[in-house]
Amino acid sequence: MRTVKAYAATKAKGEFEPFEFELGDIEPDEVDISVESCGICHSDLSMLDDEWGMAQYPLVPGHEVIGTVSAIGDHVTHLKVGDRVGLGWHAGYCMVCDQCMGGDHNLCASAQPTIAARHGGFADTVRAKAPSVVKIPDGLDPAEAGPLLCGGIAVFNPLVQFDVSPTANVAVIGIGGLGHLGLKFANAWGCHVTAFTSPSKQEEALAMGAHDTVNSRDPDAIKNASGRFDLVLSTVNVQMDWNAILATLKPRGRLQMPGAVNEPLGINVLPHMMFNQLSVGSSPVGAPVVIRRMLDFAARHNVTPVNEHFPMSKVNEAFEHLRSGKARYRIVLDRD
Incomplete structure (x- = not known):
């Protein structure tokens, strides 16, 4: 069992407070990520306010995660402990439907959002299914890359x-x-x-x-x-x-x-x-293969978000900054 330290809201439009929860044994197809930073997306604000009617509390948002692999399941072959990786809106897919088999994982009807019915990246550790976790390529600054994973x-x-x-x-x-x-x-x-x-x-x-x-x-x-x-x-x-x-x-x-x-x-x-x-x-984010292609493209062409940084302990101040419309242009929480 692993104890995760996180920041959670206990009600719609509530403030974030320190929150701990336990992760069970890692499944063969899962990956644990030691979080280094996590972007704040407007979708996190929508979930906090329960604008879409799908939030569950306590809510730990965060789906623009950058970190290093801290544990892998027995069936994971494309990642190893220590790899620097990213995790976006989806933390898992069914892997057997026509959409997944055709490479359109982001259209999977059973796709698991990283922050719906599971805890996201405003934490020291986040767990996800291995196919949704992508390596961060050399040449891309991991401290700034988080918002690429959703925005x-x-x-x-x-x-x-x-x-x-x-x-x-x-x-x-x-x-x-x-x-x-x-x-x-x-x-x-x-x-x-x-x-x-x-x-x-x-x-x-x-x-x-x-x-x-x-x-x-x-x-x-x-x-x-x-x-x-x-x-x-x-x-x-x-x-x-x-x-x-x-x-x-x-x-x-x-x-x-x-x-x-x-x-x-x-x-x-x-x-x-x-x-x-x-x-x-309209379209929902992208499949893992397109996310990989985007990260490689961003590294090759020096495409980086314009970010403002807050320590994760200042998550309430960061959300107020976002809610006020003053963010220029993305916000990243750095684990402290």
């Missing part, structure tokens, strides 16, 4: 899934925790990148990889971008005039929404969708 893969996965050309025109809506990584990845992919953002963030967007900007609060500016983009990545969780956004797409263009908008979109089929054969979709 990064959320915006990288569409580039792979939809075979986006390096000559494509890509727009990113919302330059925050997800959006700034969307700019960086699309730029490194070779695309011409446009940031839809407020005037106050336009200079930052250009510095992070955008080639030009559109004022997302100006309907005329959006209208002037008509027919420009092959792909629009929306990373916001608020309503916009989605029909106006669809009008910025080229024929056969796609509006992809890694940002979670909870309200109906109010999209009209006519005229833009039907006459230009447009698509609207």
